[in-house]
Amino acid sequence: MELVIDRLTKHFGPKIAVDRLSYAFSPGVYGLLGANGAGKTTLMRMVCDVLRPTSGEIRLDGTPVRALGERYRARLGYLPQDFGYYPDFSARDFMEYLAALKGLPRDDARRRSGELLELVGLAGEKRAKIRTFSGGMKQRLGIAQAVLNDPAILVLDEPTAGLDPKERVRFRNLIARLAQDKIVLLSTHIVSDVAYIADEILMMRAGSLVLAGTPDEITSAVAGKVWEAQVDARTADALSAALTVGNVRYAEDERAVVRFVADSLDEARAAAAQAHGAADGGQAAFSPVTPTLEDLYLYTFRDEAARGAAQPPAAGKRTRRGGHFKR
Amino acid sequence: MLTLIRFEMKKMLGRRVALAVNLGVIVMLLGIMALNVLQTNANNAAGDLLSGTEAIASTRQRREAKAGVLTVEKITADIAAYQERVFSQIDRAQMAELTDGAAYDLVAATYGPKAPYELCDPYYTFLFRPWHLSGEAPYQTAARITAEDAAAYYDAVANLTQATMDQSLTWAYTPTERAFWTDLQGQVAEPLAYGYAGGWDNIVNCFAFLVFPLLAICVTLTPVFAGEYQDGTDAVLLSCRWGRGRLAAAKILAALAYATAYYVAGAAIICGFSLFFYGAGGADLPIQNYDLSSPYPLTCGLAALICLGLMYLATLGVAGLTLLMSARTRSTLTVLVADVAIVFITGLIPSGGNAVIAHILSLFPLGFPAFSTLFSSLTDYPLGPAVLDLITVVALVYALLAAVCTPLAARSFRRHQVA
Ligand SMILES: Nc1ncnc2c1ncn2[C@@H]1O[C@H](COP(=O)(O)OP(=O)(O)OP(=O)(O)O)[C@@H](O)[C@H]1O
Ligand SMILES: [Mg+2]
Numbered sequence: 001m002e003l004v005i006d007r008l009t010k011h012f013g014p015k016i017a018v019d020r021l022s023y024a025f026s027p028g029v030y031g032l033l034g035a036n037g038a039g040k041t042t043l044m045r046m047v048c049d050v051l052r053p054t055s056g057e058i059r060l061d062g063t064p065v066r067a068l069g070e071r072y073r074a075r076l077g078y079l080p081q082d083f084g085y086y087p088d089f090s091a092r093d094f095m096e097y098l099a100a101l102k103g104l105p106r107d108d109a110r111r112r113s114g115e116l117l118e119l120v121g122l123a124g125e126k127r128a129k130i131r132t133f134s135g136g137m138k139q140r141l142g143i144a145q146a147v148l149n150d151p152a153i154l155v156l157d158e159p160t161a162g163l164d165p166k167e168r169v170r171f172r173n174l175i176a177r178l179a180q181d182k183i184v185l186l187s188t189h190i191v192s193d194v195a196y197i198a199d200e201i202l203m204m205r206a207g208s209l210v211l212a213g214t215p216d217e218i219t220s221a222v223a224g225k226v227w228e229a230q231v232d233a234r235t236a237d238a239l240s241a242a243l244t245v246g247n248v249r250y251a252e253d254e255r256a257v258v259r260f261v262a263d264s265l266d267e268a269r270a271a272a273a274q275a276h277g278a279a280d281g282g283q284a285a286f287s288p289v290t291p292t293l294e295d296l297y298l299y300t301f302r303d304e305a306a307r308g309a310a311q312p313p314a315a316g317k318r319t320r321r322g323g324h325f326k327r
Numbered sequence: 328m329l330t331l332i333r334f335e336m337k338k339m340l341g342r343r344v345a346l347a348v349n350l351g352v353i354v355m356l357l358g359i360m361a362l363n364v365l366q367t368n369a370n371n372a373a374g375d376l377l378s379g380t381e382a383i384a385s386t387r388q389r390r391e392a393k394a395g396v397l398t399v400e401k402i403t404a405d406i407a408a409y410q411e412r413v414f415s416q417i418d419r420a421q422m423a424e425l426t427d428g429a430a431y432d433l434v435a436a437t438y439g440p441k442a443p444y445e446l447c448d449p450y451y452t453f454l455f456r457p458w459h460l461s462g463e464a465p466y467q468t469a470a471r472i473t474a475e476d477a478a479a480y481y482d483a484v485a486n487l488t489q490a491t492m493d494q495s496l497t498w499a500y501t502p503t504e505r506a507f508w509t510d511l512q513g514q515v516a517e518p519l520a521y522g523y524a525g526g527w528d529n530i531v532n533c534f535a536f537l538v539f540p541l542l543a544i545c546v547t548l549t550p551v552f553a554g555e556y557q558d559g560t561d562a563v564l565l566s567c568r569w570g571r572g573r574l575a576a577a578k579i580l581a582a583l584a585y586a587t588a589y590y591v592a593g594a595a596i597i598c599g600f601s602l603f604f605y606g607a608g609g610a611d612l613p614i615q616n617y618d619l620s621s622p623y624p625l626t627c628g629l630a631a632l633i634c635l636g637l638m639y640l641a642t643l644g645v646a647g648l649t650l651l652m653s654a655r656t657r658s659t660l661t662v663l664v665a666d667v668a669i670v671f672i673t674g675l676i677p678s679g680g681n682a683v684i685a686h687i688l689s690l691f692p693l694g695f696p697a698f699s700t701l702f703s704s705l706t707d708y709p710l711g712p713a714v715l716d717l718i719t720v721v722a723l724v725y726a727l728l729a730a731v732c733t734p735l736a737a738r739s740f741r742r743h744q745v746a
Pocket of ligand 1: 012015016017034035036037038039040041042043081746
């Protein structure tokens with residue numbers, strides 16, 4: 001089974017949400033990472049046949065999915081981001097309704113709904129109205145409905161949003177178990193969620209794929225660019241402002257361990273020096289560390305963060321020139 | 328498919344607003360019909376003012392007492408007998424000159440205080456209709472009816488249709504239209520039969536209340552599609568196997584099945600009260616019993632059926648329109664406001680004496696449901712060489728609306744894009 005995305009494009013007026021994106025999926029788990037607005041949801045909607053692309057197409061084993069229509073959707077499972085529930089339905093009603101929509105025979109629908117509710121830990125609440133559910137319970141119900149028809153292509157848009165750590169672990173194991181012989185495409189902002197279970201990571205930026213590969217492959221791209229420095233708190237702040245900083249751990253002695261990504265160490269030294277004057281900055285201890293997927297993410301999107309930070313002052317300047325502020 | 332329809336029903340009726348409105352309207356209809364019975368007033372022959380079931384019984388008894396086939400011989404004899412009775416002690420020429428009040432006083436002074444009531448039996452009001460002038464009592468009209476008039480009774484009845492057309496201030500009837508109505512009137516069977524058809528009459532008078540169920544149906548159907556868009560459930564539904572095919576059909580079928588069931592419930596309340604309290608007899612009497620000037624060759628039972636049928640078509644038409652709007656917008660409020668505008672606001676717009684506006688307003692759900700508008704106002708819509716009467720046009724408009732909007736609604740949902 002192969003799902004091919006071919007120069008897929010979606011415009012919203014002048015805005016290009018997905019830009020000539022191409023990729024070939026074979027069975028496996030794909031983690032889709034990208035900043036807010038990168039186009040993940042838009043891409044997934046098109047994959048799930050609920051949004052028509054502006055151009056390009058999706059093919060399943062060589063046949064355009066638009067031509068497959070209902071036969072394609074029959075093999076699809078989808079958990080949308082921000083997805084609505086029927087508050088007056090019980091969990092079981094909801095599952096049986098979707099089972100009917102997915103074309104499951106009635107007995108199968110019953111059995112499968114029961115099994116899946118059990119699997120996502122909602123067996124005890126199957127008679128309860130969905131309006132009484134917590135966010136995480138709804139999310140679990142959403143995951144359960146997505147796999148009702150044992151889909152060959154499973155698309156999960158931020159499936160772990162709202163799950164507590166225990167549920168997240170459970171969810172990861174669930175996906176790993178369900179993923180056999182399936183194409184699983186899941187987006188998330190929680191890098192560690194996909195680091196464990198994804199066979200491949202896809203990174204999206206501004207509607208395009210910027211990186212794709214196994215977690216090990218792609219993290220090697222930032223090998224030698226991740227550092228930790230033990231500095232005092234002031235320097236830590238300065239580094240945070242100037243560099244792409246991941247974790248900052250504050251120790252008891254007012255010192256901090258800063259993890260950051262940078263193309264070269266000189267860049268970091270310069271930033272540290274600027275904060276303190278050459279004296280102390282030059283002496284900070286920088287040591288290289290093994291990169292993780294999160295480091296890669298930060299590295300890939302470091303411009304985005306910088307751009308985001310640069311915008312407000314510019315807007316502020318315009319306002320001042322317009323004379324809205326008293327001098 | 329049945330499972331899908333069942334769940335769609337559950338969604339539609341599970342909403343609290345829908346549930347409240349549906350129950351509320353049923354309770355309101357029951358209330359309206361109970362009041363309709365309780366507040367019926369009538370004078371009996373002795374002049375006592377009766378109300379409720381007593382009034383109904385009295386009217387029934389008075390009409391049934393005079394029931395019969397109105398051959399010209401019977402009409403002539405009845406008119407002569409009536410004139411004999413009134414003008415035995417009152418001068419006929421003098422009566423013709425009196426005002427309504429003075430005539431009443433004279434009758435009461437001459438024959439006793441109860442006589443005016445007895446002489447105002449509904450039969451004579453009905454019988455003297457061709458010569459009746461507004462505000463008159465039958466004993467005044469009787470003063471002007473000659474023996475020749477009585478002998479040409481059915482010509483006088485036919486002339487009522489002509490008079491309606493002649494006297495219209497806003498609509499100039501073309502010869503084609505005149506021919507249409509004249510023809511239709513010619514088909515009214517002679518002799519007419521007189522009698523009591525109170526239950527059927529009451530249905531015709533009350534079927535306009537079915538706009539309340541119509542509105543409840545609109546409220547219930549508004550979120551059928553728009554609610555899915557609004558709540559964000561569309562993404563999952565449309566990605567399902569049957570999401571773009573059977574689901575749309577299931578929604579439409581559920582909507583129409585519910586609308587039909589609810590309409591039938593509303594109609595059953597109106598018919599139930601009417602036929603139970605006013606009696607089910609007289610279904611085969613001609614509708615001229617309600618209004619002699621009506622040119623329609625219909626029985627009372629058939630007229631009631633036509634009224635209910637038109638309202639049902641209107642319900643389906645507006646339901647179809649609601650579904651279409653629902654499928655094309657995300658905002659349930661917009662749909663509801665549009666529905667209220669179509670159903671109620673159009674009933675409040677005055678036509679200002681403009682015939683074209685009046686003809687258009689007559690097509691709306693508050694425009695057509697009245698006996699006189701449908702059956703005796705002679706409202707027609709000339710369409711080239713053809714002339715269509717209001718009943719036909721209302722039926723066509725709403726059948727067309729339902730037939731066009733419903734599939735379009737399904738199509739819009741099938742093509743809906745989640746963005
Ligand atoms: N219906 C729409 N109309 C206009 N623009 C849209 C629409 N839907 C999405 N966009 C734009 O397309 C871009 C991609 O949005 P999308 O929702 O796909 O991003 P995302 O990667 O899923 O973001 P997030 O991580 O916040 O969920 C965004 O800039 C968004 O503003
Ligand atoms: Mg998204």
